[in-house]
Amino acid sequence: MRSAGDEGDAARGRYDRSVVPFFPRSRTGLDRDLGRLAHRVAVADQKEDRPMRILIITAGSRGDVAPFTGLGRRLLDAGHQVAVAAHPSFAELLGGCGLEHRIVPGDPRALVRDWARAASREEVQALTRAYADGLAEGVAEAVEGGADLLLTPFGPAPLARTAGEAFGVPVVGTYLVPAFATREFPLPNARSTDAPGPEGNLAAGRDVLKRADGVFAGAVSRLRDRLGLPADTPSAPGDIRPVFHGYSPLVVPRPEDWPPRVDVTGYWWPARPDHWRPPAELADFLQSGPPPVFIGFGSMAAGQGERLSELVAAAVRRAGVRAVVQAGWAGLSGRGDDVLAIGDVPHDWLFPRTAAVVHHAGAGTTGAGLRAGVPAVAVPVMYDQPFWSARLHALGVAPRPVPFDALTAEALGDAITACLAEPSHRRRAAELAHGIAAEDGAAALLAHIGSEDAG
Numbered sequence: 001m002r003s004a005g006d007e008g009d010a011a012r013g014r015y016d017r018s019v020v021p022f023f024p025r026s027r028t029g030l031d032r033d034l035g036r037l038a039h040r041v042a043v044a045d046q047k048e049d050r051p052m053r054i055l056i057i058t059a060g061s062r063g064d065v066a067p068f069t070g071l072g073r074r075l076l077d078a079g080h081q082v083a084v085a086a087h088p089s090f091a092e093l094l095g096g097c098g099l100e101h102r103i104v105p106g107d108p109r110a111l112v113r114d115w116a117r118a119a120s121r122e123e124v125q126a127l128t129r130a131y132a133d134g135l136a137e138g139v140a141e142a143v144e145g146g147a148d149l150l151l152t153p154f155g156p157a158p159l160a161r162t163a164g165e166a167f168g169v170p171v172v173g174t175y176l177v178p179a180f181a182t183r184e185f186p187l188p189n190a191r192s193t194d195a196p197g198p199e200g201n202l203a204a205g206r207d208v209l210k211r212a213d214g215v216f217a218g219a220v221s222r223l224r225d226r227l228g229l230p231a232d233t234p235s236a237p238g239d240i241r242p243v244f245h246g247y248s249p250l251v252v253p254r255p256e257d258w259p260p261r262v263d264v265t266g267y268w269w270p271a272r273p274d275h276w277r278p279p280a281e282l283a284d285f286l287q288s289g290p291p292p293v294f295i296g297f298g299s300m301a302a303g304q305g306e307r308l309s310e311l312v313a314a315a316v317r318r319a320g321v322r323a324v325v326q327a328g329w330a331g332l333s334g335r336g337d338d339v340l341a342i343g344d345v346p347h348d349w350l351f352p353r354t355a356a357v358v359h360h361a362g363a364g365t366t367g368a369g370l371r372a373g374v375p376a377v378a379v380p381v382m383y384d385q386p387f388w389s390a391r392l393h394a395l396g397v398a399p400r401p402v403p404f405d406a407l408t409a410e411a412l413g414d415a416i417t418a419c420l421a422e423p424s425h426r427r428r429a430a431e432l433a434h435g436i437a438a439e440d441g442a443a444a445l446l447a448h449i450g451s452e453d454a455g
Contacts, residue, residue: 051080052449055147056174057160058086059135061108061299062344063364064153065090066270067176067246069097073271074442080449085142096273102145104138106131109299109329116303132219139163140223149449154179157237158216159223166227173243174445176363177384180238180262181205182255188384209238244445247367250435251391266441267367272346282324285340289322291355293416296326300360300381300404305331311409313339318413321355321420348372356419358412361389361401370397373433375425377415379404396428
């Protein structure tokens, strides 16, 4: 779940009870108290021994889940037991990376589709409430399934903190976007402000956090009531400590005015599924000519596949390049001999084989492009994407962003041409890739988990 506080942000697996000890579902009175006591006794006993049972809470699209496959693998390698709470659609991804999957209800793709079909704001609100309540219930059940430590990104953090409080499990923030207001820059998803400068940045960031608090406010209140928790205890993402931000300080340095125990560590790279091999058609296409341009919009633009496929084909012809087009939620298809359509392919394998990457500037795709050392064309749609696209331009690895609502074949073709024609974009991308390669984004979190502080 991204950091935005809009209702759209709410759109963002059952667990094997033979693998993880199950504690009775607490509801009211003595049953709830005994179940919670049993869980806390088990947690206390577990702290005396290693490995720890670590549960990673996620919600949202693939970009919200994939970074935690790599982090989960690092934790497994360190000897811990790792489970990931995620929507049912990620069973194959998590299983392919060797991670236990605890199901949380919800289908963000279907939710976005249903929002688009809703006849009124009230219907949108009802859909959002149902999604949020299902997610809250799933997070609580996942934590009931047994854990010694919870890791949570920014979006579902209020739910993770509530469940952690109920079952006596500490929570660590593992955020993918900047999530503390600062005077140095407006936070992702900031509204336009009439007060630029340090104080304007701070006010804009506080507004982002206030809106984000509202996304799950109702679901948190209902979950607290079900779990027998006091109603007035805060559960905002900003209340969690410590917090580790999983992106490079070379991309966004840690602000000097952030509070203690809030760090920027470096990226957590998605794990490549075991036994993955590139499709033969893709391998042949890459070998048959010069490096292509990658074009993909991730989980954006659902239902716009026909229009975007024609637009992309015209832009590729205008720029005179070859292209690999990722279908994504939009359902992009290949049009022409120089365009190949693909499904999900690990970006760490594909991007270094491209001339440039055209994408929606989601946090994960932005990082993957920087890691590959190739220039970018950013086409931001919403949420945190304008923030990351502005960073790419400021870092010198991309021309000015092309906002999605202004996207035409001419604008995209010209942006691709400008990106490839300016040598400084590729030079700067290579410099950043060299610096990012020297970082170990998981190291600080692993060190914390291995310390007494983690418990």
